[in-house]
Amino acid sequence: MVESDSTKHRKKQKKRVGFPRALLYYYFDAMWESFFEALGAEVVLSSPTSKITKDRGVLETLDDECYSTKLYHGHVLELIEKDLDYIFAPRFASRRKREVGCPKFVALADILKYTKVNLPPVIGPYYSTSRENHGFWRLVIIIFEIGFKFTKNPFRIIYAALKARRNHRIAIRNKSIDEETLNKWENSEILLNDAPVVEDGETPLKVALIGHTYLINDRFASLDVRQKLQKLGVDVVTSEQMPRNLLERQLLRLSMENYGLDFSEPEKLTKKELKKHLLGSNDYLYFEFEHEIVGTAMHYLENNTIDGILMLVNFICGPVSVSMEYAKLFAKKIKAETPMAILTLDAHTGEAGFQTRLEAFSDILRMKKSTGTIPESVKSVSGSIFEMGLS
Amino acid sequence: MESYVTYPHFGPLTLLFKAIFQELEVPEERIINPSPPSKRTLEIGSENSPEWMCTPFKLSLGSLIECIERGANHVFQIGGIGTCRASCYGPVQRVITEDLGYDVKYTNIDYHLPLEMMKDLRSVSNNFSAWQSIKALRKIWVKNYSLDLTEHLINFYRGVEIEKGKTDKVAKEVYDKLFSIRKVKEVKRFHKQIPGIFKKEVQIDEDADPLKIGIIGEIYVVLEPMLHLDLYRRLNNLGVICRNTVSLKKFTDLPAKLNPFVKEYYKIYREKARPYIQQYCGGDGQESIGATILLRELGWDGMVHVWPFSCMPELSAQSVIPSVTNDYGMPVLPMIVDEQTGEAGFQTRLEAYVDMLKIKRENERQGKPKEKISWETFNYD
Numbered sequence: 001m002v003e004s005d006s007t008k009h010r011k012k013q014k015k016r017v018g019f020p021r022a023l024l025y026y027y028f029d030a031m032w033e034s035f036f037e038a039l040g041a042e043v044v045l046s047s048p049t050s051k052i053t054k055d056r057g058v059l060e061t062l063d064d065e066c067y068s069t070k071l072y073h074g075h076v077l078e079l080i081e082k083d084l085d086y087i088f089a090p091r092f093a094s095r096r097k098r099e100v101g102c103p104k105f106v107a108l109a110d111i112l113k114y115t116k117v118n119l120p121p122v123i124g125p126y127y128s129t130s131r132e133n134h135g136f137w138r139l140v141i142i143i144f145e146i147g148f149k150f151t152k153n154p155f156r157i158i159y160a161a162l163k164a165r166r167n168h169r170i171a172i173r174n175k176s177i178d179e180e181t182l183n184k185w186e187n188s189e190i191l192l193n194d195a196p197v198v199e200d201g202e203t204p205l206k207v208a209l210i211g212h213t214y215l216i217n218d219r220f221a222s223l224d225v226r227q228k229l230q231k232l233g234v235d236v237v238t239s240e241q242m243p244r245n246l247l248e249r250q251l252l253r254l255s256m257e258n259y260g261l262d263f264s265e266p267e268k269l270t271k272k273e274l275k276k277h278l279l280g281s282n283d284y285l286y287f288e289f290e291h292e293i294v295g296t297a298m299h300y301l302e303n304n305t306i307d308g309i310l311m312l313v314n315f316i317c318g319p320v321s322v323s324m325e326y327a328k329l330f331a332k333k334i335k336a337e338t339p340m341a342i343l344t345l346d347a348h349t350g351e352a353g354f355q356t357r358l359e360a361f362s363d364i365l366r367m368k369k370s371t372g373t374i375p376e377s378v379k380s381v382s383g384s385i386f387e388m389g390l391s
Numbered sequence: 392m393e394s395y396v397t398y399p400h401f402g403p404l405t406l407l408f409k410a411i412f413q414e415l416e417v418p419e420e421r422i423i424n425p426s427p428p429s430k431r432t433l434e435i436g437s438e439n440s441p442e443w444m445c446t447p448f449k450l451s452l453g454s455l456i457e458c459i460e461r462g463a464n465h466v467f468q469i470g471g472i473g474t475c476r477a478s479c480y481g482p483v484q485r486v487i488t489e490d491l492g493y494d495v496k497y498t499n500i501d502y503h504l505p506l507e508m509m510k511d512l513r514s515v516s517n518n519f520s521a522w523q524s525i526k527a528l529r530k531i532w533v534k535n536y537s538l539d540l541t542e543h544l545i546n547f548y549r550g551v552e553i554e555k556g557k558t559d560k561v562a563k564e565v566y567d568k569l570f571s572i573r574k575v576k577e578v579k580r581f582h583k584q585i586p587g588i589f590k591k592e593v594q595i596d597e598d599a600d601p602l603k604i605g606i607i608g609e610i611y612v613v614l615e616p617m618l619h620l621d622l623y624r625r626l627n628n629l630g631v632i633c634r635n636t637v638s639l640k641k642f643t644d645l646p647a648k649l650n651p652f653v654k655e656y657y658k659i660y661r662e663k664a665r666p667y668i669q670q671y672c673g674g675d676g677q678e679s680i681g682a683t684i685l686l687r688e689l690g691w692d693g694m695v696h697v698w699p700f701s702c703m704p705e706l707s708a709q710s711v712i713p714s715v716t717n718d719y720g721m722p723v724l725p726m727i728v729d730e731q732t733g734e735a736g737f738q739t740r741l742e743a744y745v746d747m748l749k750i751k752r753e754n755e756r757q758g759k760p761k762e763k764i765s766w767e768t769f770n771y772d
Binding site: 062103110124279280286287316320333 | 441442443444445471472473474475476478479481482485486489490497499500501511667668669670671672674676700701703704706707708709710711714
């Protein structure tokens with residue numbers, strides 16, 4: 001009796017930290033969860049996005065806010081009802097010298113503070129390498145600042161940080177695939193996902209599914225695109241799975257004269273030669289989360305080893321408007337043959353319209369696979385790029 | 392290949408950019424100056440831009456394409472590592488103009504690094520040494536002070552002038568004089584005379600009791616008349632005096648940056664904004680909030696917040712501004728502009744806003760006497 005009382009007491013003592021299941025959570029889920037759990041906190045996640053989340057988020061935000069931010073606000077509203085001690089909304093600006101995230105992430109914690117009632121205290125560490133030169137010591141400060149809110153034992157905090165780092169690395173390793181596997185997949189030797197539904201005698205289509213991690217991994221926001229593609233006989237590789245070195249090569253191309261098309265492997269040039277062909281240090285796509293989007297699109301447009309590219313973008317996302325343009329103009333430049341579809345998702349996207357467009361796109365891909373070219377009648381204005389709005 | 396340099400149109404500061412190349416001794420015939428943007432400029436720009444890109448990108452692209460059509464082949468545009476999309480204007484516009492079939496060289500200037508900026512500009516100069524180019528650019532930032540001052544004076548005098556149109560005439564004379572002076576000492580001497588010139592030439596109605604409205608928002612929109620639809624003139628015509636709260640000084644004022652005892656204007660704004668948006672969120676988001684608070688403390692009546700559709704930093708600021716309004720009692724009128732903004736709707740909203748501010752002021756005053764207005768009481772620098 002006494003024991004159970006004390007355990008109950010201890011359980012009540014466990015501080016509850018809430019994570020909205022949106023935006024940056026999809027990139028750093030393993031790190032954050034293991035860090036707070038090792039500190040002895042109870043991690044409370046908002047439930048997966050649903051229609052209620054969306055509706056509440058849309059009502060809460062300004063009209064020209066991007067779709068994913070609207071969903072984020074919906075998730076926060078759900079968390080507020082869960083009796084939390086803290087809510088975790090980091091002011092994440094950038095983690096490398098020449099890269100930044102989205103400017104909206106920095107102000108998110110403050111916006112929550114001033115737009116939500118009954119909001120639990122926000123844990124919002126600021127980290128910006130590009131602007132403030134933050135590095136290791138800043139991380140140490142952040143870790144201890146957060147750690148001392150939950151425990152008085154500094155060794156426990158260090159342990160939690162190391163564990164978080166380890167888990168983050170493992171998660172990243174598990175997410176991405178190596179070049180060898182990718183080659184095998186491109187040669188139709190293996191499948192990356194569950195077997196797609198295909199008719200007898202047909203092989204599954206290979207499509208690169210490109211988009212922000214927080215969009216394509218959110219089943220509601222992406223309208224369950226993976227399931228739908230699987231039913232249409234499509235096997236996908238996502239942009240987050242792509243090997244890093246392939247993406248970096250394409251990024252290097254982007255800041256070279258004539259897209260560095262004269263070199264098959266520009267990263268192997270010597271520094272001196274590379275400098276001759278670079279456009280200058282100020283010509284660089286610095287949005288960190290766009291790298292995988294532009295990189296994947298350019299890689300497959302150039303190599304032409306898969307059947308199609310499907311890009312999912314959320315409405316009025318700022319950085320994506322840049323990467324979309326890069327991908328489109330690159331396709332135009334090299335007269336790419338791989339068809340690319342760009343689908344826009346927003347709060348009003350209907351399921352039926354989405355399904356129709358996916359079917360149309362997979363039909364085009366099958367036509368191209370059997371005849372070798374896209375028939376003139378279905379070609380879009382810009383050739384093999386199909387832009388489709390959905391609302 | 393001979394290079395014909397050009398740069399995008401940027402409100403009144405276009406004159407300044409022109410002067411930069413003149414000071415660097417680029418031959419006159421090899422500077423292609425952008426003409427004031429028209430509807431066509433915006434149309435060309437938005438036709439060739441990504442659909443969701445912010446409006447300043449579209450306008451500057453249109454302005455650049457017009458210049459390229461006139462023979463320019465060396466563009467100066469913003470680049471580097473930024474926080475919001477502003478710093479990728481150069482790189483993206485390079486790809487777009489390349490796609491349109493123009494052979495153009497881009498020099499992307501990173502405005503966060505003044506020394507780098509100087510190096511880039513030196514590359515077009517007439518074989519200037521580093522010291523020579525610093526001396527040349529020194530004239531520019533000194534002229535920038537005068538340009539800012541003249542802008543503030545115009546927006547003050549035009550609201551309370553008795554003879555309509557007089558301010559614009561005086562302003563034109565001042566601009567002409569300012570950009571014909573080549574010596575720094577004389578520019579500095581002239582700078583001190585500018586308020587006197589306006590005071591002497593323009594008669595003002597001292598009992599007009601005008602409203603005082605500050606303009607906050609994204610720097611390009613706040614300074615480019617094509618995008619803010621001549622907001623200042625509209626407000627002035629309604630009998631309001633106004634003042635913008637952004638300036639190019641933020642990027643070019645090297646002496647203030649190097650001097651540890653001078654506090655730059657934007658840093659004051661950012662400190663004021665800290666309780667609301669703690670960290671720099673790109674663009675002028677923090678400054679917008681800081682300026683609102685500062686001007687309220689100085690007894691101003693209201694703010695107009697202009698920003699281009701889909702601007703990320705200003706959107707963050709706008710999400711917080713209702714709380715600032717609640718806490719300080721400072722009304723802020725949000726105005727989103729893009730290439731399709733209509734003039735009539737804009738005007739109606741301004742008129743309604745000004746009427747409401749007048750009612751608010753009457754209620755707050757409760758019979759206290761009106762103040763006599765003069766430039767000295769208006770200026771807070």
